[in-house]
Amino acid sequence: xxxxxxxxxxxxxxxxxRGARRLWDRIxxxxxxxxxxxxxxxxxxxxxxxxxxxFLLLGLAALLAMEVLLDxxxxxxxxxxxxxxxxxxxxxxxxxxxxxxxxxVIAEGRQPPAEDEPxxxxxxxxxxxxxxxxxxxxxxxxxxxxxxxxxxxDIPAVLSGGQGPGEDITEAEAMRRGLEALxxxxxxxxxxxxxxxxxxxxxxxxxxxYEAGVAPxxxxxxxxxNGFHVARSxxxxxxxxxxxVTGVPAELPWAxxxxxxxxxxxxxxxxxFLLD
Numbered sequence: 001x002x003x004x005x006x007x008x009x010x011x012x013x014x015x016x017x018r019g020a021r022r023l024w025d026r027i028x029x030x031x032x033x034x035x036x037x038x039x040x041x042x043x044x045x046x047x048x049x050x051x052x053x054x055f056l057l058l059g060l061a062a063l064l065a066m067e068v069l070l071d072x073x074x075x076x077x078x079x080x081x082x083x084x085x086x087x088x089x090x091x092x093x094x095x096x097x098x099x100x101x102x103x104x105v106i107a108e109g110r111q112p113p114a115e116d117e118p119x120x121x122x123x124x125x126x127x128x129x130x131x132x133x134x135x136x137x138x139x140x141x142x143x144x145x146x147x148x149x150x151x152x153x154d155i156p157a158v159l160s161g162g163q164g165p166g167e168d169i170t171e172a173e174a175m176r177r178g179l180e181a182l183x184x185x186x187x188x189x190x191x192x193x194x195x196x197x198x199x200x201x202x203x204x205x206x207x208x209x210y211e212a213g214v215a216p217x218x219x220x221x222x223x224x225x226n227g228f229h230v231a232r233s234x235x236x237x238x239x240x241x242x243x244x245v246t247g248v249p250a251e252l253p254w255a256x257x258x259x260x261x262x263x264x265x266x267x268x269x270x271x272x273f274l275l276d
Contacts, residue, residue: 021075025068032064049136050260063091102266108234109227109262113148113248119155119222121214122148122248123205125198125233126161126171127226134174136253137226137261142178144250145224149184152222156212157184160192160201198233202240217243224248228261232269 035057042054070087073080113119124145127138134142149157159179161171170193180186190212195204209216221242225233227249237245252258 021071025072028064028068028071032061032068035061035064048256050256052264053256053260056263098266098270101269102262105228105231105265105269106262108231108247109229109249111230111247111249113222113246118152118220119246120219121155121209121212122152122157122222122224123201123209124157124159124175124224125201125229126159126175126195128164129167129169129171129174131166131168132174134178136257138171138174139178140226140250140252141224142175143182144248145175146179146182146184148222148224148248149179149188155222156188156190156214158190158192158205158208158212160195160205162194162196162200164196198229198236199240202237202242206240206242217241220244220246222246222248224250226250226252226261228258228265232265232272235269235272 039054039057039061042048042057043051044054066087067084070080070084074084122145124141127141128135129138145157149155157179159172159175161175163170170191172191172193176186176189176191179189190208192201192204192208195201206216209221214221221237221244223230223233223237223245225247230247230249234245234247252261
């Protein structure tokens, strides 16, 4: 009888363990399903403007499902255990640098522009235009540029942005109209209407700054863009030969847009490091 009772206890504990593992499996698969459904909704409802968050949720759903499947395999074989360990190590190797990079992007985007060294000029980076109407991103940059130019009335501004698909006017022209409507003097505004990327923004703005008497390699240049874009803009500007760049962050009107763009920017920073 003692032997039978001794054997029964481990079996009971093993049953509880298996029940708990099955419960965690169900929770993991349910979380993956919820992430997948939400991700698909965000991807296909384009009017929300947060498709990238949808793709991230789809990626998270795939990771959760893979973790559950590998965990089941690891319980049955040593090879499964090794594959699960390799999978977790690979995910950590990707996520840890991205989290660190995301922290840097957020920190740079939240810093106010330096006031101890007044800028010699402003470069306003373009963004999308819907027909002739600035997008929410571009409108936020226009308003931030107007506030900065009112506070610094003696410096010129280069409005940098060409014309892309779905745009009836250049981004530079849209910014000019918006800034003049907000009371900025037209003679202070210099249009750069050929660029199609952030790197081209800085490259094409450089000769216009020289014409305005500003040396980008020596003088401080204020760059108006959204907070999530400040870190990458400063990196690209340094690569283009700008010596001292101070970011002027423009805030987006909706929190979900801010979160979406900040998440996307960490991946864009990786692209800039490797390709730009």
